[in-house]
Amino acid sequence: MWNWIQKFSSPKYFYDMSAKLIPWFAIPALVIGVYGLYLGLFVAPPDYQQGESYRIIFIHVPAAWMSLFVYMVMAISAGIGLIWQIRLADVVAAASAPIGASFTFLALVTGSLWGKPMWGTYWVWDARLTSELILLFLYFGYMALQSSIEDQRQADKASGLLAIVGVVNIPIIHYSVEWWNTLHQGATVAKFDKPSMHIDMLIPLLLMALAFKLFYAAVVLVRARNEALYRDRNRRWVRELIEKI
Amino acid sequence: MNGSEFNWSEFFAMGGYAFFVWTSYGITLLVIVLNIVMPMIGRKKVISRVKRAIRREQLQQ
Numbered sequence: 342m343w344n345w346i347q348k349f350s351s352p353k354y355f356y357d358m359s360a361k362l363i364p365w366f367a368i369p370a371l372v373i374g375v376y377g378l379y380l381g382l383f384v385a386p387p388d389y390q391q392g393e394s395y396r397i398i399f400i401h402v403p404a405a406w407m408s409l410f411v412y413m414v415m416a417i418s419a420g421i422g423l424i425w426q427i428r429l430a431d432v433v434a435a436a437s438a439p440i441g442a443s444f445t446f447l448a449l450v451t452g453s454l455w456g457k458p459m460w461g462t463y464w465v466w467d468a469r470l471t472s473e474l475i476l477l478f479l480y481f482g483y484m485a486l487q488s489s490i491e492d493q494r495q496a497d498k499a500s501g502l503l504a505i506v507g508v509v510n511i512p513i514i515h516y517s518v519e520w521w522n523t524l525h526q527g528a529t530v531a532k533f534d535k536p537s538m539h540i541d542m543l544i545p546l547l548l549m550a551l552a553f554k555l556f557y558a559a560v561v562l563v564r565a566r567n568e569a570l571y572r573d574r575n576r577r578w579v580r581e582l583i584e585k586i
Numbered sequence: 587m588n589g590s591e592f593n594w595s596e597f598f599a600m601g602g603y604a605f606f607v608w609t610s611y612g613i614t615l616l617v618i619v620l621n622i623v624m625p626m627i628g629r630k631k632v633i634s635r636v637k638r639a640i641r642r643e644q645l646q647q
Contacts, residue, residue, distance in 0.1 A: 393601035397610045440621060447617050451610040458606050563625040571632045583636045
């Protein structure tokens with residue numbers, strides 16, 4: 342079992358296999374994303390309260406979901422790397438950080454652009470917005486530790502620890518709209534009741550969420566391949582591979 | 587929408603929220619494009635860095 346894990350998690354094996362995997366995520370991401378956009382922008386009816394402005398939801402909510410999802414992938418990978426010393430796990434964590442940060446940035450900016458016409462302000466220091474901003478800084482902190490510590494193993498340890506400690510922020514973000522008073526609206530999809538959303542709006546939202554997830558899968562593989570090459574730059578498999586390019 | 591003709595100017599106006607909606611979608615497009623382009627540049631950087639290292643070692647030998 343252990344040997345099996347060692348073989349399949351070796352950066353060289355990953356590098357060879359992942360190349361074939363990328364189009365299987367990238368192409369569905371594009372097709373589903375375009376279809377989701379079509380349904381969201383052209384087919385879904387306007388909201389009875391918010392008019393057309395609510396259409397920001399089709400990117401805001403998937404981006405916000407991904408900001409949490411990617412963080413969990415990053416923290417779990419970093420944890421696996423810390424505990425079992427599986428190098429590929431640290432590669433995936435490091436590759437996830439900039440993508441997660443970009444989704445978090447997107448959630449904050451689109452939320453701000455949605456808040457202005459609906460709440461009358463681009464920003465409030467309430468629990469949801471503040472905890473999401475802290476999430477962005479956690480990603481930045483991870484990336485700063487990765488790039489500033491020379492020794493790769495030490496860098497993985499320090500940044501991994503930060504990522505794991507930062508997990509406490511994830512439930513805070515999710516429940517912030519219930520625990521504290523806020524301008525931010527409550528959950529419309531991720532709750533135990535049935536979603537309080539019209540089906541014509543819900544379907545494009547879920548399609549966009551799926552497209553974002555597939556997009557992440559494709560991009561994280563591309564980044565992880567770079568990371569694997571860079572980390573093994575002094576090993577023979579990378580040398581042999583590069584000489585052929 | 588009036589039958590066969592789709593009203594594009596109404597579509598782009600977004601019920602008066604054009605600035606907020608289209609800025610959101612524009613920034614999203616930018617973030618997606620950057621997420622695709624940056625790792626492609628990153629790959630070129632890693633490859634050229636390793637190539638340089640190989641050449642340096644060959645010169646030293």
